[in-house]
Amino acid sequence: MRDFRFRVEFQAGVVGVSVASLRAEGCKWRCGTDGATLSPAGYEWVGWKNDSRQQQPVEITFEFETVRNFSAVHIYTNNFFTKDTQVFSRARVLFSVGGEHYHAQPPVEFEYVVDRIFETARNVTIRLHGATAKYVKLQLFFALRWILISEVAFDSEPCRCNQTEEAPPVTPTEVVDETAVPVVPAHSTSSDFLVGGLVALGVVFGVVPVTLCVLYYRSRLTRKASKISLSKANGGETKKVSMKMKDLHINMNLSQLSNGYSRAKGNLYGHVSMDEEASAMYQEPYKGPLHNPGYHTLGHTVHPPDVPLKCPLPPDTDDSVDYAVPGMNVTPPPPFSDVYSPPPPVPLTRPPMTKGLALDYPTLPPPTPPIPPPPKQHYFTASQVCQPVSIQGPAGNVAFIVSEASELTQARCVPDIAGKNLRVMETLGEGVFGSIQVCEMRGAPSGEAETVLVKCLNSRVDEAVREEFLQEAQVLSCISDINVAQLVGLTSQEPLCIIHEYLQHGDLHQFLRRHAPENPTSVMQRAAFKDGSECPVLSYGALVYIATQVASGMKHLEKLNIVHRDLAARNCLVGEGLLVKVSDLAMSQNRYHRDYCRVSEDSTLLPVRWMAWESVLQGRFSSKSDVWAFGVTLWEILTLARQQPYAELSDDGVLENVSHCCHGDGAAMMVLPQPPLCPREMYDMMTACWRPGDRQRPPFWEVLMFLQRKNLGYCLDYPE
Template identity: 30%
Template sequence: MSNIEIALTIPTACWPMLSVCRYPLGMSGGQILDEDISASSQWSESTAARYGRLDFEEGDGAWCPEITVEPDNLKEFLQIDLRSLHFITLVGTQGRHAGGIGNEFAQMYKIKYSRDGSRWISWKNRQGKQVIEGNRNAYDIVLKDLDPPIIARFVRFMPVTDHSMNVCMRVELYGCEWLDGLVSYNAPAGEQMNSPSYPIYLNDSVYDGAVIYSMTEGLGQLTDGVCGLDDFTHSHVWPGYDYVGWNNESFPSGYVEIMFEFDRTRNFTTMKVHCNNMFSQHVKAFRQVVCYFRSDLDWEASPLSFSPVVDEKNPSARFVTVNLANHMASAIKCHFYFADAWMLFSEITFQSDTAMYNTTLAPPKTGPPNIQPDDPTHKVDDSNTRILIGCLVAIIFILVAIIVIILWRQVWQKMLEKASRRMLDDELTASLSIQSETFTYNHNPNQSGTTSEQESNSTYERIFPLGPDYQEPSRLICKLPEFAQSSEDPVQDGVPHYAEADIVNLQGVTGSNTYAIPAVTMDLLSGKDVAVEEFPRKLLTFKEKLGEGQFGEVHLCEAEGMQEFMNKEFLFDIAEDLPVLVAVKMLRSDANKNARNDFLKEIKIMSRLKDPNIIRLLAVCIYSDPLCMITEYMENGDLNQFLSRHEPEGQLAQLSNAPTVSFNNLCYMATQIASGMKYLSSLNFVHRDLATRNCLVGKKYTIKIADFGMSRNLYSGDYYRIQGRAVLPIRWMSWESILLGKFTTASDMWAFGVTLWEILNYCKEQPYSQLTDEQVIENTGEFFRDQKRQIYLPQPVLCPDSLYKVMLCCWRRNTKERPSFQEIHQALLEIQP
């Protein structure tokens, strides 16, 4: 292992992204393919570009250019294609060591980057310096922060020397994917404010486009993730540095025009503008903004107008949120009107339905570098490292042996159990098809009236074998309404389990459904006719794509005449001559046979879920391809987006003119979610992804539980990818689900507590936002050890003690001590004002 030399100088972050978005992008981990690494030249085939990977010793140990690098000769470079735009915050370099044979390294280097592969931009720091100090030997890794960070697809490392010398390089980039989609903004150049003591420069000093009288085709301080202070005259560089500002005397029209270009057409929900409001210096947030949208070649005729409340009491800088009302556009042009002599912005971000500015991006397979901000020269002793590696290898061998023994015992135990079960009963079984990608409604074969401990398919390696006790399938069938029958057999107390061989998993169309259902029950359900009718495709009108997955897509559509195809027991709150808003899950025509079979089985299961707080299956299109299932959709969208656009009742909401939701209505919505989960748990279904993103909002705060959340890029930051395969909502998951792979009604109860916490925070913050994904997983280990060091979600400001106690009950370590959904529903009814 190589030593690491680190220098960190992170400014005040506007978003946690600057500190969180620091994961290796794939040079050392191999995610970046050889064909995406190129160079201007190579000394030999064994020092080609593909060998320029940090901490690798393949080939001759590094990339080396063909000729000696001379002073001021920037013709040699190592280029990396990231395939998409990335937010890059950190770079690492290393020389050629080659086991002691090589001694070539770059003492200095420059970086060039490009977003389109045609226009290349030279990176410079906030003081205008382009040259980055590199390596002092051939083996140490030196990490350098990019301040400001860059947004690019292509990056070039260009070695620099002060005399002719041979150089070789190994490199890594650190950051995360740029999901905001903004590729450039055009704006008037920032101006100078004259103060009695010194001039204050309000120009965009890191803008990487052309700057003459205006700024064109670039990105800069408005997208660097750094917010200005309340007092704009203070900065870590020079007075006014963090802001771009304009004086109203320079704009006779009374507004500043800024145009934003995006990578593709997007469905925009909000724009957030960080404004200074130091009115004592004649600086205020904008009085009004008028935005125009361009989706193809022409600008829409009808602009959107928004007027925030002018605040002359609080001088603090703040974000002003502009509701963009789901306009579709690839470019937005906004006119910001002056409220005073000066208008100063430091950051502008956009939220769209295809991607959002993600502050907690899931790291790729390789973890972050071991960065210690307080120790800029931290080095790891090489001999100690070798000893540590030896110990780790020994531990790994021991663990592998233990796992093999456990698996062998588990397989042997199951073989004995199956043999005895065949002799006692000729029940049907189906082998478990391991699908660790997704999760939503899962049938839990459990007869317990409160919490249930059925072990669902684990996304991790199983730590403990299944218990020896299995519930008889005939008893489970009685739980489903259509198979209900009077039985005098007593319900067993305790924890029922099913062997994996007795469980059938169904892969959902969008990659967000998995049903774990006992084989006997599945066979009986599959033998029933579908309880929904075929719907004519021609009566469906596409509105918007809500999401997509491995096997299909989810579309928002309008359905004409849907009322004629519905059961009389289901009533729409819409006139018969008006179209109904529906969600259509569509299976791709090229889906394999297993996916088609699962799709049809999913229809049969969904057709039997009938509860006022569960999304209903309305109709199907299965007589021809593509296969479709049509479900309800609520006009106010999902609960997460709905609450994030609202504020609590009070003076602040009145000042900002924002829509409000009362505390009473928050409790009412939470009670409905508990009611829906009570119904699912009564059928022993486990949801496995309960969160506000999976709850839809209708009229009068009606809530229905759904399962679209994972298929939407909007919520990609809520899911953590395990080894490039499984995707888990770890911030909502119980400790036993993360560590043991156990998904039960009790783990759904844990997720309900987190969902309740979201609701009372108006979905303004992600759970455990102060923790990285790795730290969230580590915290689950503290729950497992139960040494009183675990971190709980804090009590929301608007949450009374009685309601916070309900949350804490949901997060009890012992699953049997967590309440049932029936108890939670009753408790919320009593708390509700």
């Protein structure tokens, strides 16, 4: 489109309008009181091109039915910068009551921080600080070639005040100066006073400078006369000396008396004393004192310093002061190489002692050793400084660890299940020493067949692997919480098996991807879940309810000092009534191989996109590193697992990103963006889980209390 000025008219009570309905200059689109936009279908974006605008902004005028108080405006815009489309660089919002003049109220200026990382569309909010207007003019300035807008929404309320239309702005010729002298008629007597004042100013600015110049000139003459009288008072007339150097004549006035000026070291151009002729002699540069041991004479013949050199002036002059003037017939000094002999070299070490001759040479200090070169600088990538720790168990799943073994005192007895009662239904994955299978277990305590998760250990394994497998079973036997998958039983005969709970809807990641959000309210939310038009829906309360159960299960593990090390949506199970249990089955499944990587050639698989920086780079795992992973899991839940965390970064890029925390520059680390369904306070809690310092992250009991407060009064609304 080439039109840059648009006009939109609002009904009373409407706070939003879709800019997609704007088609040409002067178009007016009305909205009903329910806020629904009555715009033609099929248009999602309106764009403006910055080819011939010469840096002029896009201007949109909004007209409301009544005067309103505006608190904010929300502009949903595109940031597809790789296609020359970017959020506007700055915006200006002007207000008017009459619609003709916009100078009565100060405009609101807004500058947008450039985002060259994420290309997703976003909602830009501009605070209007309660401005009062009926007409709002929005000016958007280009950042790149295109500006694309899909929706503009205002937060406002009717103004209960009396407002009048703005008067036209006063032109410069009509500006009235209250301090100016009033103009009176010509026949008034005030004109005489005006003329008298101008004459007085002319006298002041004309006579005063001339008077100051005359006084300054007289002071200089007086100072010069005082110097001449002082010279005459000291006795005698001044002497005039002529020095002839070929055609050059220099006239100097010298006083017969020294007056002490020759001895004044700080006065360079004072009077020269004539009493000491020797000191006033001119000497050739190569004629210096003979008795100075540090001075080498370059001339063949020199005069003693006490023999004066007579000035070769004509005898008819009345000068009595002799000067040494260089003559043209003086023999030039010999070459430097003829008269100068270099001194003998000083030996660096004591010469060998000869028989009968003892030379006493001074001992020289040993030579200073050279400064060693600085050590070579070695630079490493983030993957080279990692200290990876294996988190995979013998069967391929993640293995829980216990930070304090003394807490494992509540191990419960589990039944021994015969292998013949297990029927394999599906193999989920395989590890180095075993596999994970979904089986049907007959002979359960309930009397009916149950679907369980079985971890099988291969028959021929080392004793150390066998002990590790049994240690995992012992840790699981201590867990007894409704939101953690519990141990159902063991098989004492070969092959050894650990039997877990398994829920009917499978893992949480796949469950979320099969659903869509309930009634997305904005274009941004609808664009994020385009593939969910035919899917069953999950309300926001249901999503928070799921996250609350994950936090409850992790709170139980935190109480037992058990560290999960691979908390993610793929490691949670979903059952009937949105029951969620924390589990550990995803690491061995091929469908999730993109979520794990090897930070070095000899390391095991690690979920670096969910791990805290100290776990990736230093190999330290704790409940606070599980809190970091819970923040990423909460981000997955509120995005319905539609995108992998840090999808725009490679695995090495993720390592480089978290390395900022290791270098003490945690503020430079990029965090996950706010999901479309996530309120601000929920996102603040999410970012608190990603604080660089592990002690600054909230514990799970605090996270659980926060989520429970945010979901008070929720009733299960998920249809089975």
